[in-house]
Amino acid sequence: MDRVSDKIIGRLARYRALLTDRLPVERSHIFSHEIAAAMRLTASQVRRDLMVLGFNGVPRHGYEVTELIRHLDEFLSSKQVNSVAVVGAGNLGRALIAFLESRRASIRIAAAFDTDLDKCNRVFHGVKCHAMEDLEAVLKQEPIRIAILCVPAEVAQSTANRLVHAGIKGILNFAPVPLRVPLGVTLEELDLTSALEKVVYFTSPPRSPALEGKS
Amino acid sequence: MDRVSDKIIGRLARYRALLTDRLPVERSHIFSHEIAAAMRLTASQVRRDLMVLGFNGVPRHGYEVTELIRHLDEFLSSKQVNSVAVVGAGNLGRALIAFLESRRASIRIAAAFDTDLDKCNRVFHGVKCHAMEDLEAVLKQEPIRIAILCVPAEVAQSTANRLVHAGIKGILNFAPVPLRVPLGVTLEELDLTSALEKVVYFTSPPRSPALEGKS
């Protein structure tokens, strides 16, 4: 099997969100062009993406929804529960706990960490916050392979190093600093400031195309 | 001037973040390969990106840092102050206010909105939260062209419609629903759940490439 690109995985995750969260229950089948319309893509792309699942639709009837969801869950490792740690329990970290914990049964925020002693041993949205110094001990006891990093930029790299050393295999980074991680560790960077600055650029009237970028 | 792609704009914003936030002050010049190393890109790509600025480096000396920052600011519309509204003042909305308000002088969170009357007229991280029903009135008084949308999925599209109707020209969407906006309105979608699910996929051991995707 060819390596499946980052972009395809992102879309598969969104197809599933569409099917599980937003589709009226009475539909038993769905066409590629319907998924495409809802996601603002082409039908070709949807069909091509779904090829990686090894699950076939039926010409003239489309894809059976429950089976499609089942294959998406399987493929995206969402049949097992994936435990995640939130590292840095500031405003953003705590908001992410609340936001993500409620979204997917397969994703469980298993622990939070912070250096601020006022936050330690408190429970935020149902998740216990541990002292940063207990990181290694807690990770030894819980099967956490993934961390969401929302610490200040200055300590982002050193914290990431420590996470990797403690056995973390995937990092979702919200700190506005490009991280360096060893091969074998997955890294996804989410730079909120530059995302907003893109909108600012394409929205500003002056020299740039008055009508639009990626609407 | 060719239309500059979304991706290039995103990288230009991050180049600026690097230069303004993370560079030791004593450096007067910087090479393309240094920027590339810090950002995990190739030097070719950095030079190509910088071409759009119409600002030239000097062979053997690189780019003058203060001038480069000035051109980036100019290009990214960061010489003027850009007022932004946060729509939906739940956990995520309030965290974004705190996070973004402190990051760039050129970005100012000018107002927040929420339907929850308990939140109205309160001030979160220095930003006043208005009743959702006052949206049109407030936007009429303030020069806000951009909105950050963090309302529940069910009301995301209807809220977006209302924002557009009230004159908003750019939306950064955190609601996990693909939005539909008219031509002429910039839309940037940030799906936190699918970002995390990407990490889950590339981190899970079973069938997928044990050694890595985009580390």
Place this chain on the structure above:
DNA sequence: TAGATTGTTAATCGATTAACAATC
């Protein structure tokens, strides 16, 4: 059957990288 939709291959498009003459 006729018509619509699928799975998949080929064509196109856009973005990244490599190459290299110009130049400091």
Place this chain on the structure above:
DNA sequence: TAGATTGTTAATCGATTAACAATC
């Protein structure tokens, strides 16, 4: 001068779209 780095064009790579035979 020689060597390093730039700006820019050409080559490569990867992702999206179009096309179409298979099929329900």
